[in-house]
Amino acid sequence: MTDTHSTTPTPETGQQTEHDEELRYSFPGDKRATAGASISTTTMVRRLPQLIRRSLALAWHADPRSTLLLLLAQAASGVFGAVALYATTGTLTALLRPGPVSEHLHAAAPSLTLLTASAAFRAALGIAVTTLAGRVAPRVNREADLALIEAGCSAELAAYDEPAYNERWEAADRGAATTPDLLTSAQDVIASTVSLAAATGVLATLHPLLLPFLLLGAVPTAVAAVRTARIHYLASITTGDERQALRIYRWYLIDKGRADQVRSDQVLPFILDKYRQAEARIVTVTDRAGRDAARVSLLAALATGAGAALMWGALLYLVSTGRIGLAAAGSATFALRTAVGGVQGMVGNGARLYRMGLYLDDFFAFLDEAGGHRITRGEIVPGPPKTIEVTALTYTYPGEQQDAALRGIDLTLHRGEVVAVIGHNGSGKSTLLKLLSGLYLPQDGGGQITWDGIPVADLDADALFEQVARVPQEFARWPLRAAENVHLGRHDGDPDEEVKAAAALTGFDEIVRKLRSGWRTLLAQGWQGGAELSGGGWQRAAVARALYRTCRQPGLLILDEPTSDLDPRAEHRILHALRALAPDRITLLVTHNLGNAKLADRILVLDQGRIVQTGTWDELASTEGLFHELLDLQRDRTVPAPRTAL
Incomplete structure (x- = not known):
């Protein structure tokens, strides 16, 4: 997401003038508009077989048996369609020959029986196709969603700081949402193709001269379908940033975490106004696209009508000159109608399939690359680190106006x-912790971090994360049972004793005892049977989660303001637990309460991305510097004198 402060030079002075900025999603290197503008009929024809194969591959992966039955039902339906057309010819031939009506009916009986049976079988197969498609489509969608989630979770954490990643995720999400419709369109293309093939075969046997006239009704429709697909796809790309802004505005207004501020700050009219402005920009683009598409469709309809007139004129000419009989002409009429419907179905559904295929390309590109940020690190499996060493570490977040979050950090941890890590807000504390834990990697030319002498980029990512237990500032409040909020599925057999032991270190066990179903209570208020914890209760759960993890796999324990919402008793309990666990792991503690830093063996003081002081609590408290200044401010509890009465 880009929300930077932009300036542009004025024509008169050449000086920079400031402009108000709006919430917009865009990123350099986006080639989808170029791809959309290059859409052509030839491109569509080349792509359709690939898209159909890709659609069927998704369906096969989701439900191979139903997909096979679906294809067989489609093929059988086409066969019975051809049989019905041939039976129509036999029926008309028998009915239109000279002689008594009774003889005509007797002669037409086999063809009528075949025609009736074919119609019945086609109706039954139609029901089967609809049922099978309804079974496969949601499975395809679920498989696509799962694949997208897995790919998203396989991206480096730094990807979330990149506007390009956010946009590619949204594009891939739209692609995943099209997968059920993609299968339906592919199925419709197959059905139309089979129907066209059957009708074409019948027409070829009646008179080959009829075949070229099918193109007269197909070409204008095909060209119009491709052009309207291009118009709508480009409109979708053009409005993508605005639609994303709508989702964000909507989320901020309805999210529970901000619901109190929406009401108390009376922000609803202001944000809704921004919502309407973004929506108006979308409407302007989509209305223009609708008008352009309507003009193209109107011209195509006129051309298609002219082609149809020529086609039926040719049929009348063949009948009037005796080149085909009246019965054959009747059969040709049915076959032509079937063939034209097949052509139009192929073109219309093919164009829709092609347009959805453009979104599907975004989906598959994201799966392949995780938005260009797939985790691709080394294969070395680390054990619990004995030493973590940081050398000349500098880190800058993406953005034209971002200052370095860290500058020239040198540090060794044992x-x-x-x-303890101390500093103002924005001094780089959280960024440093993410780098030390391997969530971020050092940037090119930005220094190095090693675990026991091995650069973190050379370590297997999952194995590295296995050694890390964290309590971030914004910890997750998982909609899971109380016990699951601690172990998160990482347990062998019955987890109760280990979970209870970790929870006892934070006091979370005391909260659980008051819950309706104890450890089995669902912590998800607003859902059926769900309970909610206080802020301090959730923080105890988050710390218990980290302690449970580090007790199972001692390595690196990181706690970023782990007691900010706790009362003094709970805070005292957790700090003593940290001290007791210290010998077997590296422990990092970020706290704004400088008194808590007394339990640390060493204190790092950060300011503007640099380590400006390091030492024990006593050393720093007795030395002039930022720590001493912060300590004096924290101790100062004087307030201005009350106002005296006049």
């Missing part, structure tokens, strides 16, 4: 050590 197992058994508790290190």
